[in-house]
Amino acid sequence: MATSTKNLYINQGATFSTNVQYTDYFKNPISLAGYNAYSQIRTSYTSANAYANLNVSIYDSANGNITLSLDAANTALLNGGRYLYDVVANNSNTYIRIIEGIMTVNPGITKYPL
Secondary structure: OOOEEOOEEEEOOOOEEEEEEOEOOOOOEOOOOOOEEEEEEEOOOOOOOOOEOOEEEEEEHHHOEEEEEEOHHHHHOOOOEEEEEEEEEEEOOEEEEEEEEEEEEEOOOOOOOO
16 A cells, blocks of 8 residues: 655645645556545644644545635634644554645635634
8 A cells, every 4th residue: 555645735724725636656546435534734744732633535546536624713723833634544453654744834814714
């Protein structure tokens, strides 16, 4: 199994959504049928607690397609700066890391709620 790396850029106070595909080394899709996926955001690899959670939706399990998202209210709660995230999927007792990377939150001028 392959773990992809994708850095995310989120605008504070704005809706965030991106699609990613779980693929092998040759970019062939890997099925996520029967899996559930979860994601945590942390300030460092050694952080004891998650800072927040990304919403993860598997929308095309046969082709390994997932959506990562946060609504505007939740991005408004994030402080500007650099974070780390990953997405882990499980099927019974099998756990796989699908994707990981750096998440940069760009601070906003206009504050939520309007």
